[in-house]
Amino acid sequence: MPARELIAALPVALAKLVGGLLVVWLLGRIGLATATRFTRKTSTTIDDFVVKTLHKALVPMLAMGAVTWAWEGIPYEGIGDRIVTALTGLVTAVVIVQAANRILVRLLTSTLQQLAKDDDSGLQILTALKPMLRALVWVLGGVIYLQSLGVPLGALWAVLSAGGIGAGLALQKPVAEFFEYIYILLDKPFRNGDFLHVGDSGTWARVEQVGIHSTRLRSVDGELVVMTNSSLANQTLSNYTVMQRRRRIYRFGVIYDTPPSVLKRIPAMVRAIVEGVKDAEFDRCHFVEFGASSLDFELCYNIPTNNYAQALDAQQQVNVALVQMFAEQGIAFAFPTQTL
Template sequence: MSVPTKTASNAHAAAEDPSIAKSLSDAEIFYDQTAGWIATHYMSIVIACSIGAVIIAVLYGLRMLGTRLCRREHVGHWPKIIGRAIARTNLFFIVTLAARLVSGYANPPAVVSTTIGFLFTVAAALQAAIWVRELIIGTVEYRAGDDDSGSSTLGSAIGIIRLLVTSICFIVAILLILDNIGVNITGLVASLGIGGIAIGLAAQGIFSDLFASLAIIFDRPFRRGDTVRWDQTVGTVESIGLKTTRVRATTGEEVVISNTNLLNKELRNLAHTMRRRATLMLGVTYQTSPETCRRLPDMVKAIVTAHDKAVFLHCCMINFGASSLDYELLFDVIDEDVEVFNATRHSICIEILERFAREGIDFAYPTQTTFTAAPDGRMIMPYAEIPAELLHKG
């Protein structure tokens, strides 16, 4: 009993299906040309393979260097991001790149050169997508902070950003591959564009808040734990989500506001105030002597400058009030912590009270003086009259 050979089986299949016949013919041509090329250019092929091996070793070494950059702690963020991208270099891309670089030296047949070019195009497109994805996501994660959990920053937003960036990068890579192998992608690109516009219009509000989340990541107007103020609301940021930000108001309730509306307002971040200014109004009685009034700013200045974190600006009389001589005191407290500011201002106020008590300076309070007349029409003054000799002496 005879066993049918592989050639006979191939010939039988080719006779039944013309497409199989064409594939078998292409394969035979590829085999014949490759065998003939190896037989006639074996020395050039060996040299090209040696050079290719050196190129692969160098590129693999660069990939290992990128991995080490990712693990180092005392380097900047950009070396880490670039190292992370380099570490994701695919071995398939390294091999096809080396083959592409040395293929011209070995003078391969057209079918072999075309195959190497096609594989390199596929590997380069996919590798470029991976590099771009790693660079973008690495930059976003750095701007978001080291801890990107949902409770601290925009963890949910970053997850969606990863998905969107990955999808866009690989869709573009696939389109480039199809275009390079001769596929007409005009209709496909148009369909993707129309679909993207429809999705964008349907989810306009969601995307608006998503981009507002990106603005918070990159611009950092505030972070979790910061005290912010907008409109009539003052509170501490508790969480920053994909669509909304939750703030615990000083009155106790939780305020939920969309990221878009929050960034459209005039927002004041009170957590990073390096210099806080205090303005105090001091009102003394009209019975205070001019000499004491003249010395009062120097007294207050000495009290303010005695504090390390306080910077004296000015203290001067600014008004003759209805029942007081009004002074304005201005000083800055150099510290971010609002409690330090409050403690410094409190201490200065207490020391002013103590100094004024020692000097006999009375603080004024709203008063009203009533003038009455005696039955004979003589004015009765509400205070003791000054002796005439003192008036002449003055």
């Protein structure tokens, strides 16, 4: 190709490129402003999402169209044509993959929100899976792009297969922890903020954060306890946050010199005491056993709360009122004695 023709074609191609990009920019600005004016009048957000997605996808593709249009005006064939063609295909593939990622995540999020309006576990799972889903879409887009260029993919699949086996062996434990995280989100044995007793370790702590690999607990002493999801899920857990009520069962004894008439009145007296406490619900009180040095009564009542401090306050009121009542009635508590 003569240099004179190339030099003469360059200004025209440059003018086409600048003019095309300017038209694309103006169309993008005007189209986005016009569409946004209409979407602001609606109460839904799906139309805003559609407008933004289309704008982000169409502008780069139209810009590459302007580049291709300008390049076609240059009478030059060879590696330049292949570069422009490959670059156009690459930009198109990237734009399509990005749009597919946004649409996929948006559809999954909307679906999970509609299926479980009061449960955010599905959204937490989606948040955890987002990187994997996006990586999968990128891999598929890259494979399709390479295939469109005529690149032989046999060797690539062999490398990916070998790499996948090695990565699977190396990431066996992290993957196991990740699936334990999914199990925790699905089965919901506990959530952030729940107060737990971890049976095997004897830890009393509140859940601060459930992570992909480990769970952070704040113990009653204040230190941060970090446990892997697998070790935590394989232990016996007592979740006190979901407890609806606390049951109190304990015994007290009176001396053997207590008259039978007084023994008969004690259950009714104790019942009146428990029912007089605001946060206590009486269940039963009986003379149950002849102890070694006392006549033993068993008291059972419920406290309708999962708050440990509030339950202790109610129990303290019952105990103090019981001591006060026995002192007023002349009833003596028994204590262990030994005669020499």
